[in-house]
Amino acid sequence: SQQGEEDPQALSIQEGENATMNCSYKTSINNLQWYRQNSGRGLVHLILIRSNEREKHSGRLRVTLDTSKKSSSLLITASRAADTASYFCATDALGSNYKLTFGKGTLLTVNP
């Protein structure tokens, strides 16, 4: 079952612009994680935010978590062509024995 659902499904922006992707989920979580996948490659872990955290930063990435709305957002600032990839949220749901459930992803295209 898909716990997280990303929105939008696809996003196309110009280099230098900011990109925002959203994730909604259904059940209570231990944490929420964001991953990036370049075409034909494996996933790369970007950032993990715990259920008691509201915001986290890592370089050009900013993640927010609103547990009351069961939603998270990933902001990439000053985007680059190299940021072109699919971005997935994954939830570690309470009672799941710490297994991750992935959404379908947002395909981000950054045009030079």
Add this chain to the structure above:
Amino acid sequence: DGGITQSPKYLFRKEGQNVTLSCEQNLNHDAMYWYRQDPGQGLRLIYYSQIVNDFQKGDIAEGYSVSREKKESFPLTVTSAQKNPTAFYLCASSKRPGQPNQPQHFGDGTRLSIL
């Protein structure tokens, strides 16, 4: 460099054939996972293992089998019972099983197609 190695990168299966996908890690991680990814979809968990000689079914285990005889290795066999095996298969690992807040590290996948 530590990491996860999946092989082969591309694999073709004939009708009625079992095929085995290799996954090896040198990260000294205890937990390992197999996921299936279909086009435009997220990842679905096939099997996972938290310790050597032990593994559990994920959400879509039917038609698949695994073994975990060594900490470093977690091969996945796609059996002839899996009628729709065409997909991208990803192996992952994490440091401590049964613990929260563990990121997963992924290999670069094996793309399986039917001949």
